[in-house]
Amino acid sequence: MASSYSFLFLHMLVMFSLASIAFSDLSDDFYDDICPQALPTIRRVVEDTVRQERRMGASLLRLHFHDCFVNVSCDASILLDQTATIDSEKTARPNNNSARGFEVIDIIKSEVDRVCGRPVVSCADILAVAARDSVVALHGPTWEVELGRRDSTTASRTTANNDIPTPLMDLPALIDNFKKQGLDEEDLVALSGAHTLGFAQCSTFRNRIYNEINNIDSTFASQRQANCPRSGGDSNLASLDPTSALFDSKYFSNLVSKKGLLHSDQALFSGGETDELVKTYSTNLRTFSKDFAKSMIKMGNIKLLTGNQGQIRVDCRKVN
Numbered sequence: 001m002a003s004s005y006s007f008l009f010l011h012m013l014v015m016f017s018l019a020s021i022a023f024s025d026l027s028d029d030f031y032d033d034i035c036p037q038a039l040p041t042i043r044r045v046v047e048d049t050v051r052q053e054r055r056m057g058a059s060l061l062r063l064h065f066h067d068c069f070v071n072v073s074c075d076a077s078i079l080l081d082q083t084a085t086i087d088s089e090k091t092a093r094p095n096n097n098s099a100r101g102f103e104v105i106d107i108i109k110s111e112v113d114r115v116c117g118r119p120v121v122s123c124a125d126i127l128a129v130a131a132r133d134s135v136v137a138l139h140g141p142t143w144e145v146e147l148g149r150r151d152s153t154t155a156s157r158t159t160a161n162n163d164i165p166t167p168l169m170d171l172p173a174l175i176d177n178f179k180k181q182g183l184d185e186e187d188l189v190a191l192s193g194a195h196t197l198g199f200a201q202c203s204t205f206r207n208r209i210y211n212e213i214n215n216i217d218s219t220f221a222s223q224r225q226a227n228c229p230r231s232g233g234d235s236n237l238a239s240l241d242p243t244s245a246l247f248d249s250k251y252f253s254n255l256v257s258k259k260g261l262l263h264s265d266q267a268l269f270s271g272g273e274t275d276e277l278v279k280t281y282s283t284n285l286r287t288f289s290k291d292f293a294k295s296m297i298k299m300g301n302i303k304l305l306t307g308n309q310g311q312i313r314v315d316c317r318k319v320n
Ligand code: HEM
Pocket: 055, 057, 058, 059, 061, 062, 065, 097, 098, 099, 100, 165, 166, 167, 168, 169, 174, 191, 192, 194, 195, 197, 198, 199, 200, 201, 202, 204, 262, 264
């Protein structure tokens, strides 16, 4: 009798712990007990930063995206500096002289660790929350960020080169690239709407404004050519939509009028299967905002390090 009770007890214990593993991966109240000031602190630094330089909101959003698309998803691998054993992603083609906001993440991390009294918040979670708070600071939608990501102990420049989409991609290549991350065509269109914020360098859109004459508004092309010569001026900036510091639907209405800046932007509206959704978003900010939030959660939650995998870095730039 006693042994069958203890067997039952053991059995239940195993069941409960399995259940708790299954459900404790991520949660929106992950830091509520460990450090209730963590999230308000991230928001405060993001708000202060974006007030000083609105573009930084765009840059922080992009940092989270580039973190999530490499290998095991959002694991702060993008923040690791080059060492003898770390193959830094910072110099991968899509990031080199382009990814920005690393100093802001350092400030957030030190502020958060100070208010928490110890390093309990992962750099990967900081990136996810800072991306959300940036969108909110630029008048976009909000969403609950599921928390509990752990930081990687590795990085891969090669994987960053292979996995982050390039601005020269056509629609099938973009669809395929997102599919490898578990994201579908709707996610592709909604998340590309992040280009309602921020800027791109001349080198990323030069070919489009000089050579894609059949698929670009001619007035728009000559306006862009004025600050992006055929040679030189590689890092000259143009805003990705007309309102680079405001989360709105102009990115999509621009695509409908053939004024997408990047080849990969216009690819979403060039006679393919995503045309309809682009049209919908172009006149419906509410639908775009709702879908954007949903896809950001999806992008932020795929293939994560959780539980006791990886680590919580003390310095986001270095493995502990
Ligand atoms: C669909 C495939 C995508 C491609 C090919 C792409 C490509 C690019 C390129 C080439 C730039 C300009 C970088 C530079 O000139 O330095 C850029 C900027 C940006 N991208 Fe994307 N991107 C894509 C999707 C996304 C997604 C999914 C997000 C976020 C959810 C995002 C957020 C941003 C932001 C906010 C900027 C402006 C950054 C700043 O001003 O600092 N992009 N992207």
